[in-house]
Amino acid sequence: MAKLFRAVIMGPPGSGKGTISERIAQRFGLARLSSGDFVRENIAANTDAGVLAKTYIERGLLVPDHVMTRLLLPRLEEMTRHSWLMDGFPRTLAQAKALNSTCDLDLVISLNIPYETLKERLSDRWIHPASGRVYNMGFNPPHVQGRDDISGEPLIQHDDDKPEALVARLRHYKDVAKPIIDLYKSKGILHTFSGTETDRIWPYINSLLSTKIPSTSQTDTQRIPMP
Numbered sequence: 001m002a003k004l005f006r007a008v009i010m011g012p013p014g015s016g017k018g019t020i021s022e023r024i025a026q027r028f029g030l031a032r033l034s035s036g037d038f039v040r041e042n043i044a045a046n047t048d049a050g051v052l053a054k055t056y057i058e059r060g061l062l063v064p065d066h067v068m069t070r071l072l073l074p075r076l077e078e079m080t081r082h083s084w085l086m087d088g089f090p091r092t093l094a095q096a097k098a099l100n101s102t103c104d105l106d107l108v109i110s111l112n113i114p115y116e117t118l119k120e121r122l123s124d125r126w127i128h129p130a131s132g133r134v135y136n137m138g139f140n141p142p143h144v145q146g147r148d149d150i151s152g153e154p155l156i157q158h159d160d161d162k163p164e165a166l167v168a169r170l171r172h173y174k175d176v177a178k179p180i181i182d183l184y185k186s187k188g189i190l191h192t193f194s195g196t197e198t199d200r201i202w203p204y205i206n207s208l209l210s211t212k213i214p215s216t217s218q219t220d221t222q223r224i225p226m227p
């Protein structure tokens with residue numbers, strides 16, 4: 001069996017993690033895992049953890065570590081035979097340590113994007129909740145306004161992209177990300193990419209990953225349904 005590949009993508013809200021994850025998943029055939037999608041699915045399904053998580057998300061806060069690790073680690077244990085790319089986890093040092101005890105990461109991508117760019121992008125971000133596909137009215141608008149290109153279903157905006165929640169989220173990101181970044185740097189697996197446009201960053205990520213994983217002919221993002 002080919003060697004499995006496990007990667008994490010980090011960056012503040014709006015830095016392009018979702019956009020880049022989708023490209024990586026399509027180009028390299030990795031399973032794409034998103035902690036945010038997982039939390040939202042739990043909220044929609046009214047699970048105990050979902051109801052609890054909602055009270056934090058509404059205030060622009062992170063969900064507590066013990067809730068997140070309880071939700072995600074069993075999920076990762078089911079993925080022992082898949083290569084994957086995780087977006088949104090770990091978001092704290094405690095989560096990074098918990099992840100560390102579950103699996104060995106091969107690579108961490110960290111995105112470094114100016115604050116003004118983040119604010120502009122998020123005020124105009126639209127999402128197809130079922131697939132996680134993201135649109136931006138300027139950068140990658142849907143073919144039909146307000147509708148997902150593939151399913152035709154309605155697009156939504158996240159409550160936590162509102163400016164009130166956003167400022168708190170950005171401040172919080174800076175504080176909590178630094179020790180995680182330092183940890184991955186010390187392990188020698190951190191790769192940082194800076195810039196204002198995903199299209200300009202992407203070729204560098206693409207060539208880095210090409211040296212680490214074989215590309216596939218897969219054209220559709222592989223999203224593993226959450227239980």
Ligand SMILES: Nc1ncnc2c1ncn2[C@@H]1O[C@H](COP(=O)(O)OP(=O)(O)OP(=O)(O)O)[C@@H](O)[C@H]1O
Nearest residue numbers: 012013014035036039057061062063068088089091
């Ligand atoms: N690893 C995590 N730890 C704590 N809370 C999390 C984690 N992942 C997701 N959440 C919660 O779920 C919310 C939505 O997750 P999602 O990844 O979509 O976040 P986001 O902040 O909108 O991300 P981004 O804007 O960076 O794509 C977060 O704002 C946070 O409250």
Ligand SMILES: O=c1ccn([C@@H]2O[C@H](COP(=O)(O)OP(=O)(O)O)[C@@H](O)[C@H]2O)c(=O)[nH]1
Nearest residue numbers: 014015016017018019121125136139197198
């Ligand atoms: O170069 C870019 C990359 C992304 N986006 C948009 O910015 C928003 C945030 O991107 P994404 O959801 O990928 O970021 P994340 O929050 O996952 O890091 C989305 O509306 C994207 O369409 C953009 O306008 N230009």
